[in-house]
Amino acid sequence: MTAFMKLGLAQLKTGENPLRYSSKEEAWVRELAASVAKEGTKVLGELEIDLTLTNLEPDFFLTGAVRFSAEQVCGRCAESFPLPIIQPIALGLAHVKSAGRGESEDKLSDDSEELDIHYFEGNELDLAPLISEAIFLSIPFAPICRPDCKGICQNCGSNLNMKACSCQNVKPPGVFSRLSEYQCHTTR
Ligand SMILES: [Zn+2]
């Protein structure tokens, strides 16, 4: 199921509109977390969304952050760990009237060359795909459990964060490296 959160533009006041959502309170946020899990990343605990939608008719700015913990597998030691993530959101939302992009596009791009701009039509704004995109952007490609993770011994497969293995200390060439390999297998 695709999560959606359609915000009626008529209910927004001019200027800043604070928007806060949480997986504890809103079903659509839980659906969002479930769709992230379906893509392979489990969201641990609460998913919090804290946004400000600034109404500058006809266009909008969406700023804020998404907070959650993602279950990750360390690229070095292969252990699962919770990775706390705060992903900032800063988007320009250009309201496309049925006639086309026209002036709203010009206005936003003048103000904000660096800003990522999304276009939307109609009298509702669906926040869910915007937040979903921010979540997917925030998930690291090659996470490590901590900056000094020692990883796994290539020789014996021990997790070196738990305990140093005997093959780790000696790295001499030739005969001695064979010897350390031997030690590794025997101490398993
Ligand atoms: Zn690790």
Ligand SMILES: [Zn+2]
């Ligand atoms: Zn080892």
